[in-house]
Amino acid sequence: MGNKYAVNRKTNPNRPKMSRENRAKQFAPFKTLKGLEDEISWQETVYVDKRELTEEALAELDDKFKRVNKNDIITVIYYNKGQYLRVTGMVARIDITSRIIQIINTKIKLDDIYDIELTMD
Numbered sequence: 001m002g003n004k005y006a007v008n009r010k011t012n013p014n015r016p017k018m019s020r021e022n023r024a025k026q027f028a029p030f031k032t033l034k035g036l037e038d039e040i041s042w043q044e045t046v047y048v049d050k051r052e053l054t055e056e057a058l059a060e061l062d063d064k065f066k067r068v069n070k071n072d073i074i075t076v077i078y079y080n081k082g083q084y085l086r087v088t089g090m091v092a093r094i095d096i097t098s099r100i101i102q103i104i105n106t107k108i109k110l111d112d113i114y115d116i117e118l119t120m121d
Contacts, residue, residue, distance in 0.1 A: 047082030051114065064116040068101070070094060075117035076101070078108045 053061065068074055068091060075088040093102040099110040 045083065048084065050079045050112075053114070061113065061116065064118060065110075065113075067118060068094065068116065073119045074103065075119070076103055076108060076113055077115040077117075079112045079114060080108075084114060 070091050070093065072091050073089065074091060075086060077084055077086050079085075087103050087106050087108070089104040089106075091101065092104060093100070095101075101108050101110060101113075
């Protein structure tokens with residue numbers, strides 16, 4: 001006697017068998033509200049006003065900036081859209097005319113820089 005619970009499934013011989021990974025994708029969780037997580041995290045962001053640097057802090061920042069060269073690895077703390085951000089990387093470009101420094105792919109206005117940390121070899 002055969003197994004009474006066996007199921008006779010008809011398969012199409014012209015169709016390749018689906019891999020285990022692709023079968024699992026069919027049952028992956030479904031996100032009904034796209035972008036909800038991004039929206040929630042956006043609302044949790046704390047926005048701050050831009051800090052004004054003192055004359056002494058500006059002079060110190062200017063001194064640090066004069067020591068920065070293309071291809072140096074530095075860390076810059078800068079103001080962007082209500083937040084202070086930190087980026088570390090190689091200086092790709094310094095444009096004094098446009099007043100922009102580029103760290104990897106991030107373009108930063110010189111007036112938005114709060115601090116520069118130079119990496120010493």
